[in-house]
Amino acid sequence: MAGSTMRFGLIGCGAIGELRAQALAQMEACQLVAVTDVDLVRGKSLSQRFNCSMEADLNLLLKRDDIEAVIVSTPPSSHAEIGEAALQAGKHVLCEKPLTRTVAESKQLVKAAEKSGKFLGTGFNYRFYPSVLKARELFDSGLIGELDHIRSYAGYTAADHHQAWLHDANVMGGGALRDNGIHLIDLTLYFLGEAVQVKGFTSEAVWGFEDCEDNGFALLRNPEGKIAALQASWTEWRGYKFLIDIYGTRGAIRASCFPMLTQVTWAETTGGRTQSKSEYFPYIQVMEKLRSYRWVVVQSFIREFEAFTQAVQGKPSEIATGMDGLRAVAVGEATSLGEKVLEL
Ligand SMILES: NC(=O)c1ccc[n+]([C@@H]2O[C@H](COP(=O)([O-])OP(=O)(O)OC[C@H]3O[C@@H](n4cnc5c(N)ncnc54)[C@H](O)[C@@H]3O)[C@@H](O)[C@H]2O)c1
Known part of the structure; x- marks a missing residue:
């Protein structure tokens, strides 16, 4: 770090x-x-x-010794190769989601990070959305008791795909579960903990994109036997939807967007009289209307970069690691296979 400033290179x-x-x-x-x-x-x-410089190719950028970290924001088929080159060049890496197309590629990248001693993060910026941060705070406070199960959903329509590579399995490694669904998988694991068993189904009858599911349905189980059910969809005709419901022994929390919203219902004892509260994030909602959801995304990136620098400095951080990126790809891959015991 130059003083207290971390210097970044951007690839893509x-x-x-x-x-x-x-x-x-x-x-x-x-x-x-x-x-x-x-x-x-x-x-x-x-x-x-x-107001920064442009390098004509990746190698020239990686050779610069005034750059300590890089962001890999190219399509997923190039993440493994670029990420590995950057780690070997001694750079910390924040790689966009999905970390890579396959478990094999992700394992290779995680191994490269371990070998280099540099930090590898995965761009799961949904962790830094206000509704999710609030849900995490409420969950950690114990308000809803012990975790019982999770149900989550992310959907939009593939008619909104602005790049054809989004439904090209050679670039993405799969469909909805690698695209918007990979954020959903990460957040589900963020609250569930590690998944050791996955069962699932995928369907591709609507869009007909080869080897890219329109919908992925997964059931996950953690080592304590707690269950999560998730669905990632490219056939949500009613607009963008994202929500995670976390059920505890004394209540439930819902984090959703857009609009940004956290709702909690809880009781002092299991089955007792419930109370409910909602957090509407009025400033975020107004800015989202005035400046679009992209403004909200940029705010989440700022918090994510703060968390990334903390992790690089060895401080506790909510950033998703390379291993978190690998775990999410593994759940996507296992769902497509139908059933799998995960050993990563
Ligand atoms: N965090 C999120 O919420 C979020 C949202 C959308 C997309 N993404 C991810 O971000 C990444 C980029 O998506 P995008 O929508 O910006 O795509 P994009 O197509 O708009 O931009 C990709 C850029 O990478 C460049 N590129 C391609 N191959 C390259 C290479 N080998 N070296 C250097 N540059 C290269 C392209 O020329 C292009 O400018 C993808 O991994 C995508 O999945 C993340």
Whole structure:
């Protein structure tokens, strides 16, 4: 770190790279130093707008010794190779989701991080959405008692895909479970803990994208036998939906977006009189209406970068690690297979 500032390089200057750059521009503890993209025009344009340099290729960016960490925001088929090269070059890595297309690729990347001694994070920024942060705080306070089970859902329509690679299995490794569903899998595991057993089904009768499920339905079990049921969908015709319900022995918490909302119901004793409370995050909801959901995403990226720098400094952090990225891909892969005992 230069003083207390962490210097970043950005690999991939598309839609998410742009939002990552916006987040870094609002931070004092982090700085965007250089970008690169196979599309040189796009790379140049971003570097000019964010007042940093552009390197003509990945190797030139990785050679720079004024860069300590990189963000990998290219399509998933290149994550393993770029991530590994960056780790070998001595950079910490924050890799966009899904970490990679397959469990085998993710294991290789996690191993490369261990070998390099550098930090590998996975871009599961939903952990930093206000409704999820609030749910985590309520859950950790013990208000709803002990965890009993989880039910979660993420859906939108594949008609909204702006890039064809989103439904190309060679690039993504799968369908809804690798796309929006991978955030859902991570959040479900974030509250459930490790999944040791997965059973599931996938369907692809609506869109007909080869080897990309329209819907993935998974049942997970943790080592204590607690269960989670999740569904990731590309056939949600009513607009974007995301929610996680965490059921305890004395109540339940729901975190959802968009709009950002956390609802909790609890009782002093199991089966006792319940109370309910909702957190509406009015400032976030107004800004979301005025500036679009992208503003909310950028805010979550800022918190995620803070957590990333804490992790690099060896401090406790809520950042998703490379291992968390691997676990999420493993659940996606196991669901597509129908049934699996997970040993990672
Ligand atoms: N965190 C989130 O909520 C979220 C949301 C959407 C997408 N994503 C993830 O972010 C990543 C990028 O998605 P996007 O929507 O920005 O895609 P995009 O297509 O808009 O941008 C990708 C960019 O990477 C560049 N690129 C491709 N291969 C490259 C390579 N080998 N080296 C350098 N540059 C390369 C492309 O030219 C393009 O500019 C994906 O992994 C995607 O799954 C995350």
